[in-house]
Amino acid sequence: MALEGRLDDGVVRVGGDARQRYHDSRGYGYPLDGNEIALAPVEAAHLLYRGDLEAIVDADCGERLGFREFMAREPGRDFGVRFLVYADLRSRGFYLSPAAEPWIPTPPGGGADFAVFPRGKGPGDGEIAYALRIIGERTDIPASELREGVLTVVDEESEITYFEVGRRDPSGTSVPDAALPSNCEADLLADRVVVWDPPLELYEKRFYGQPLEGREYERPTLQCSLVEATYLAERGALSLDPETVRERGREVEGERFDRRLAVYTVLRERGLVPKTGYKFGADFRTYADVTSVDDLGHSELLIQVHPAAYVFEPRDLALDVRLAHGVRKTMVFALVDDRSSDHGESEPDETDGIEWWSLERLTP
């Protein structure tokens, strides 16, 4: 016999044998006195949808609501998308609860909407598989609101994408820059630098620049990006004044240049080799363990540089993460605190002034 629920003060109470039927055996709601339970609207909607509840009576007006009427009321912020995600995870064999007391005793932090329990576990077992945040595809996300956990985006046609959000501290073992050559002859062109006859290892071992048309010469002429050239000039490796190159970088790229230089510098200092990520629509791709360009291997990360105050659009996130996945790389966002790029050089503190976040697609 299907039960009825009673909507009162934002929760749906169900009596009868609801505790045993819905809570204890299937992880819905939280227990009240006796056999009664309280359900979040999204839980109640799911039971209604499945026919496990027959109707919900609105305690205020006495109206009797079926699934359609209950949905049309949209009881709560983002109710439509929350219901879709709730139903999707249920259909994948997970139990989940609102990330709040009293549904679970210790809710995860970070603005989570749901706590998803490991398969086979429920709200009483004290384990959480994912802390889930849910947004529609048109909801922007300030970078400052990124949290470890799962970001769930529901698109306009109600398809759901799950992203695993985590901290990512890039590090590598590439040849250190302790002994760069000094004062190589170089010319600043419009938006790049040509280095004439540098020692072969500048390219071969450290992977700076790009040889001019093939590598048929012993000491190939190298073209460097303005970021590479500023970094090298700051370390005395080029005949150019670093300030001149940096100014040119700012002219052609605007304020992005200092942020990109800050990230480039930290990556190099951490033993990675950053090269342009242009073909992937990113700022850099990185190689963690370069000893020779003849044996480069695969670049592991795509780095997108943003100011700390950046606001992500879910559509761009989808594009970036999808592309990275397609080329077997991990998308990492480098969020640069303005202080760290003010002077064009990083001022290393514990965090380098840069927060690193990875986003990867997840199939729950």
Add this chain to the structure above:
Amino acid sequence: MALEGRLDDGVVRVGGDARQRYHDSRGYGYPLDGNEIALAPVEAAHLLYRGDLEAIVDADCGERLGFREFMAREPGRDFGVRFLVYADLRSRGFYLSPAAEPWIPTPPGGGADFAVFPRGKGPGDGEIAYALRIIGERTDIPASELREGVLTVVDEESEITYFEVGRRDPSGTSVPDAALPSNCEADLLADRVVVWDPPLELYEKRFYGQPLEGREYERPTLQCSLVEATYLAERGALSLDPETVRERGREVEGERFDRRLAVYTVLRERGLVPKTGYKFGADFRTYADVTSVDDLGHSELLIQVHPAAYVFEPRDLALDVRLAHGVRKTMVFALVDDRSSDHGESEPDETDGIEWWSLERLTP
């Protein structure tokens, strides 16, 4: 014996047996009287670089320039990137000329920088393989400047990407919308529409909406995007006022909504089925020949909708085209003239008020 050139008034003249050595047999420059030829600076730089010219003498000051000195002068707009592309195509076995008289008698239009001849052909053969436009990765391109031909982008590290730009008129053979159902019960939620128990074929044959949690029911409840719902409501298929749905679309999406609706409408009218392209960072993906959702096949196009006055950033182009290529689709940009979306419906004329451009990666 290597020859010398003389830089005068923007071209480099070379005498001796230059005509036979450089023009007739290798496609450089254009012939002057006798055996003399004239070279564009980029052609002269290439001959200098290869050691075929020994030096270039500046006719104004008498200075004798080697490759480094000549490059450092940057003789002409975007000289650095133009040289890189010239050298790259030469190394791939192509001859190419500046897209101007008197290098070639009939230059291609559309702001091309170089005319590239078919392999084995030269400037005198009257055939052009590609009309090439060259930009640096930081040069924005107004949509109004797109031309059929090849767009060449040189990134900050001097890597070159070639894009084939063409007109693309999407068309398909999907089930026509002549006999849509009428007046299906539907509710407008925050940013989507739920259609209750529509005829099965609305989803199964015409691929509107997305069934709520699987397809276990005979007449599945469908969720439609606001674009889909407006289109359906305009044709009397839903119980909702089309104006109400369209207004909601504008509220949640802003002015993009009318443009997207205009493109959606034209695509449907042309026998394609557009579905959201969110997971690919695009507005729509399209299926050309839908007869049943059980046999959908592959979606062929990714459609990105922009206003006609849009300005592309090369970085975004790279990302979009790369992603489309990775998922075996073609990237198509739909440029919407504001007049066609003013009223939320397309006003079909010869062009639908929409220009369709495809961009694909090209390996010359």
